[in-house]
Amino acid sequence: MKDRPDFFPAVPATRTVALAVLLWTAISALGALQTYSDNLRGGVDSHYPALFATWFLEYAVPLIVLSAGLSLTLARWPFLSERPRHVLMLFLGLVLVFQPAQWTWMAWMRGYLQVASLGDVWQLFRKMLLVGWFSATGTFAAVLALHTWRRAREREQAWQRSQTDMLNLRLALEEQRTLALRAQLEPHFLFNALNAISALVRGGDTALALGGIGRLSALLRYALAASARSSSTVAEELDFVRGYLELQRLRYGERLQVHIAGDGPLLHDVACPPLLLQPLIENALRHDLDCRAGPGDIRLCFAQDGDALLIRVTNPAGAGTPANPGAGLGLANTRERLRLMHPGATLQAGPQGARFVAEVRLPLHEEH
Numbered sequence: 001m002k003d004r005p006d007f008f009p010a011v012p013a014t015r016t017v018a019l020a021v022l023l024w025t026a027i028s029a030l031g032a033l034q035t036y037s038d039n040l041r042g043g044v045d046s047h048y049p050a051l052f053a054t055w056f057l058e059y060a061v062p063l064i065v066l067s068a069g070l071s072l073t074l075a076r077w078p079f080l081s082e083r084p085r086h087v088l089m090l091f092l093g094l095v096l097v098f099q100p101a102q103w104t105w106m107a108w109m110r111g112y113l114q115v116a117s118l119g120d121v122w123q124l125f126r127k128m129l130l131v132g133w134f135s136a137t138g139t140f141a142a143v144l145a146l147h148t149w150r151r152a153r154e155r156e157q158a159w160q161r162s163q164t165d166m167l168n169l170r171l172a173l174e175e176q177r178t179l180a181l182r183a184q185l186e187p188h189f190l191f192n193a194l195n196a197i198s199a200l201v202r203g204g205d206t207a208l209a210l211g212g213i214g215r216l217s218a219l220l221r222y223a224l225a226a227s228a229r230s231s232s233t234v235a236e237e238l239d240f241v242r243g244y245l246e247l248q249r250l251r252y253g254e255r256l257q258v259h260i261a262g263d264g265p266l267l268h269d270v271a272c273p274p275l276l277l278q279p280l281i282e283n284a285l286r287h288d289l290d291c292r293a294g295p296g297d298i299r300l301c302f303a304q305d306g307d308a309l310l311i312r313v314t315n316p317a318g319a320g321t322p323a324n325p326g327a328g329l330g331l332a333n334t335r336e337r338l339r340l341m342h343p344g345a346t347l348q349a350g351p352q353g354a355r356f357v358a359e360v361r362l363p364l365h366e367e368h
Helices: 004-042 048-076 084-110 118-128 133-202 206-227 234-255 277-287 328-341
Strands: 258-261 298-305 308-316 346-352 355-363
Touching: 004 048, 004 133, 048 084, 048 133, 084 133, 133 206, 133 234, 206 234, 234 277, 277 298, 277 308, 277 328, 277 355, 328 346, 328 355
Parallel strands: 258 298
Antiparallel strands: 298 308, 308 355, 346 355
C-alpha cells in the first residue's frame, strides 16, 4: 500500500513516454522514407529497413530517453515545473548533461569517435554543436507544456471535486437539520395539544375532553402527514390552525378570541413549510391568554406586499404582562424551517407598542 502514491503519479508519465515513442517512431519512418527517396533519385543503392533503423537509433532513441527521464522527474517532483528557477535548472541539465550525451551517442553511431588529439575533439564538437539541438529543446518544451497542462487540469478537477463534496456535505447537513427540526416539532405539538385536553380532564369536563380527543386525532393525522412532506400551502395551514383553535377553545372557552383577515385565493398558491402557522398561534396564546385574565385579542392577518405574502400574528403584550418561559422553541423552529425552504423568507418577532407581533414574509415565487 505504501507504493501506491508513487505509482499513480507515474501513470501520466508513462503515457507521455508512450506518446513520445509513437511520435518519434513515426518521424523516423518518414525521415527514412525521405532519405530512401533521395537516394533513389541520386542513384544510390539503399535499403529502407536499414535507413529506418539508423534514423530510429540516432534520433529517436535519445529523445525517447529524454521524454522518459523528464516525465518521470516531473511526476516524482512536480514542484520543478512550478517556479522559473526550477525550470531553468532543468534546462541547464538539458544543455550540460543531455545534449553532450546525445552528441556522443550520435557521433558513436556515425563512427566519429576516432579522435587522436584535442584538435580532433574540437572539430568533432564544432561538427556536432547544432546536431539535435532543435529536436531536443522542442521535446523538452513539449514535455514541460504537457506536464503543466496536466497539473492545471488536475488542480481544476480537485477544486471541482472539493466544491462538489462541500455542496453534498452542506445538503446532507441541511437534510439532517430538517429531520431534527421535524423530530422536535411533532412531540412539541403533541405535548401542547395534550395539555389542552388534560386541563379539561382535571376540570372534570369529560364530554368536552372526549370531543377534544377526537379533534386531536384529526389534527395529529394532518400533522404527521405534513411533517413527512417538504412543503404545504398557506391555505392548508390555515385550515389546520382553525381546527387547532377549535381544540384550544375547549380549554379557554369564550376567552379565546381570534380575528382572521385577508383569507383569499392567493393563500392556495403560496408554498410554506408544514406546520407554519400553528407555532405562531400557540406563541400568541402563551403571551396572551396564559399570561393574563380576561378575553384574548389575537389577530391573524394575510396581505400581499409586492412579490411576497405577509403573515402577521399579533396579541396584546402590555408592560405588566409576564413573559412565558416556554414561548421560544416554536418560533425558533419556525424561523429555521423558513430559512431552509426559502432563502428569502423571514420571521420577525417582538413587541411593537402594546402588542407582540410575529411577522412572516414568504416569497410568492420560489428562488432558484
